[in-house]
Amino acid sequence: MSPPRPRARQPGARVPTVPRPPQRSPAITRDTASARPLPRPARPDAAATAATASARSVTRRTLARQRSSVVRSSLLIMGHQACEALVPVAIGVSVDTAIVHGSPGLLLLCLLGLVALFGVLNLCWRWAARYGYGAAIDEAHLLRAELAHRLMDPRTRPGRPRGELLSIASSDADLAAKSVNYVSGLWGAAAALAVSCAVLLSVDLRLGLVLIATSIAATLSLNALSPLLSRRSTAQQEALADASALATDLVSGLRTLQGIGAQHRAADRYREVSGRAADVGIRAGDARSLQVGATVLASGLVLVVSVVGAGVLAADGAVSVGGMIAAVGAAQFIAEPLTNVGAYLQLRAAARAGAARVAGVLAAPSPGGRTDTPPRSAAAASAAPAALAFRGIAPRRPDRDPTGDGTDRGITLTVAPGEFVGVVADDPTVDLLRRFLGGDPPPGSLGTVLLGSTPVAELDHALRRSLIHLEPHRPDLFPGTIRDNLTLGAPGDRAPGDALAAAGAAEFVAAQPLGLDTPLRDRGLSLSGGQRQRLALARALHADPPVLVLHEPTTAVDSVTEETIADGFAALRHRGRTRTSILFTTSPTLLARTHRVVLVDGDRVTASGTHHDLLRTSGPYRERVLR
Template sequence: MIRPPVAAGETSGGVVLRRALRRQRGRVLAGTLLLCLHQVTEVLVPVAIGVIIDRAVATGDVPALLLSLAGLAALFTVLAFAYRTGARLAYAAVEREAHAVRVEIAGRALDPRGHRSGMRDGELLSVTASDAELSALVVRVAGLSAAAITAIVVAAVALLVVDVPLGLGVLVGVPLVVVALQRMAPLLTRRSASQQEALATTTALAVDLVSGLRVLRGIGAQDHAARRYAATSQQALGVTLRAATTKGLHAGLTTTVNGLFLAVVAGVAGWLALQGRLTIGELVAVVGLAQFIAEPVQTLGYCVQLFAMARGSAGRVARVLGAAPVVRPGTAGPPDPSPSRLVLDSVGYAGLDGFSLRVDAGEVLGVLAYDPSEAEALVALLSGRVPREDHRGTLYVDGVPAEDLHIDALRGAVLVEQHDVALFEGTLRDNLAAGADVDETVLRAAVRAAAAEDVLDAHPQGIDRQLTERGANLSGGQRQRIGLARALVADPPVLVLHNPTTAIDAVTEAYLADGLASARGTAGAHGTAGARSTVLISSSPALLRVTHRVAVIDRGRVVAEGSHEHLLASDARYREEVLR
């Protein structure tokens, strides 16, 4: 089972960013040192050129010129190596952190306890695909910022050596420029977060529409759905354009301020050269340094944008990773089998009120709810998706309260198979086995019991037939039967089936009912502790006829119990409900 990486409620955007730096500290430190070395060598290039002009070119000293050129070549070699290696480490750290965050989000999304992030599937997809990558940019920001600051400091020191007032002017001017540009950071963060949220909403809607495309076509609502998506996409476009405008304004201001700063420094240096306070080599070095300083200052401005994006996305990542679980299971291990495998004692939840029900070992129990919402409430309770504080009464699994069981123990004891089956891209064999090592004989027996042999026979690859995403190359009835076969392969102590034949024709449904009774009926073991039990929540007469007992739910309580034949003969409402 995949577990979340952090405890719920302990994650914030700042925690996500700090943890990224801590988790990638080795690569961040090595990459930052190399990038700082690259920037130092970049600063030394105009300084070296100025020295060569004064010491070799102006004096006509050929040996000094040759030695200087060799030194310049060595300087460029270090410069290139430092950048190549440092950038590689920095990008590797970003990608590794993004991968780690994506795995964590997947673990949180797949956590059987559920999560209270409030995000739809499409939004989770957007957070996984986009926000994870953007939040990891804080790793890159750390290296770039440190390298830019190093470059500015070394350049300022070099200018101080050439001329103290000029160096002091740079040391004072650059921080003022950076602080001024930083003033837009909060706005950039807000606009970036809004952009990511709008894109996530659009993605979520797209996922919903694609998932329900067949239904939309069936009711002729595809045009309305397209207009709705277009409106949502238009809103996302507006938010994106506002964010892009803000980023463009910030980039423009950064370039403008850099240009003005460069012009001032170059102008002052030229005036000092005219006054005789700077040599030709020093003038070249100063102009080169002034021109170079524009680059790290612009890099700092870029880092402001990156950090704003990272912080906005980190907040969305934190919303997922820090979401509290829906249910808080206990720690008890698998319970010992008992004569009563499931007992609901005076349960109150949703439409259920004082609801009590017993499922004996080896029993195939039918459940008919006149109100479908009460059946949904029962399924939610049995699947362990209802927090303990949200319902009254107690659900016992083999005599142990369900809330005392570890989530793995509860899921191992009770398997709920919904009628809306989820199949995955891959082969039929993979979907049936669900990751377990299962003998093909067992798989085929389950397929036969689920009346799904035609799904295998209709394709030359048989059980190795490839399924597309969500099993879209199967019909609704075929998907339901393959889902039922998968549940039979799992062979849980208690199997709960909710309307498992809504998309299956009557003839196939009858075959399926007989196969299910044969696979799960265990008629001779009825009442024997340890025998498997099955709960069929349905109004299908074909399914109800193979049950040992049927419990009828009306207004939140069991109002009648008996065999299917007895209830047909004695209860007019039951007869009307199942035979209509």
């Protein structure tokens, strides 16, 4: 097989976009005159209140969805903590009834009772962890699924940097789901405190009241630190998201940055943003350290009061030796639930910060304000096949008659049902047309695309996807088998053999060890670039949409394979069929199989005809496709 045919770049073809974090992330916006970072605008009180309410709504919904697991986990943790609080009581009873009286039989019974108590304690903890952590994992998955559904719908996709959205869909979703853990943990700590206080009151009323008052004061003091923890956790998550967004932009445009020699400036910009994230993280760590120190201090204070009080009572003979052991042990155990309260309050602050960011994505209005427009249903759409009409497509408002030839700028083109049309245009124009076909035109652009008599942008999202399939130039393959990638996991009554043959992929799929059942690595990295491109084309052909839109589908294959693909595609889609195909390409091999080729220069159509006719009559067309 001959090596892949090199293809020259089109005039005006797009190179990878230089990252523009200043326009996308408020945290790194710069003044063009001073090149100094502008401060992040302060959030108004109303916005802060709305964010808090949204975080609470996400938390309430999480707890409602996992109600059964939360209740079970809470009860089991309460049982575990109650058993732990009863351990010093059991030891004290053993001392008073068995050791003081020197009874081996009673001592054996006490030991068996301690074994049973520790057995129940262990089982409660194991099952509480299973229910609690299992619910947190399930809820994190549900939140990520909701976020993915939101982000994959162009009508409702929030206008945030991709790196920030990735951070929210991963770490913030995990944090928000941990509300399950802190709720059950706080109930367990409350049960431990209640049992310990009951033990102390039963030993001596005065000592019990003093220790209970000390514990309540310590708990309220720890809870007073929660707002500080919540604010700093939120700031830390936002700073990390800003750094992640900038890193994503820089990596995607790394080659361009190196080409123009701007990598050092980009590195300085990332160093600044990541340094800001580090500073915010240190402040959040300071707040957590403050709470940990306060928790240890409170626990130590309770322990000192209990030891002194119990010792004085034992010296006066007011309590027995076993009672003193139970009192000191119960008071000492109070330190554990108090420490747990501090840890769970930290977790609550982080979970609320994550829930607020998740809620911000789920509740954000869509860019362009199109969510208020009711989508057209299947009944409102023209039945396929239908003509596809581009009307006055332009990236921004054009000047009327700029050339003095009596025409207005704006791409106007009609594709008849069943027609195979090739479009030769630069990459920005291709991107513009593809966004209009996807129902997501850029803000400020003009024009519309009609499918029959219905604007594509007004079609229901699911209906639009079923009628118009947009295959990207660099498609993605997913972990799973080749069959799963061709059918996208959906069972069907059609075998993919015809699509594989038309895409020139049948031979290499048959050569795989398991054929269609051969597993693929993430993004199809176990295949070559040409094999990945052919499988993606086969997937698009197997979907058999009424309108198929392709963008340079053969750049990674050799010329012989490209001939095979061109013939197979034309035969499968347009031999006695009513399917419509639009092909954005400069490949002469593919354009020769089209019914018609349209040459677009800027924002208007400058030539139209068959491939061979345009080669004879259009110099700009020859320069685009033959050089």
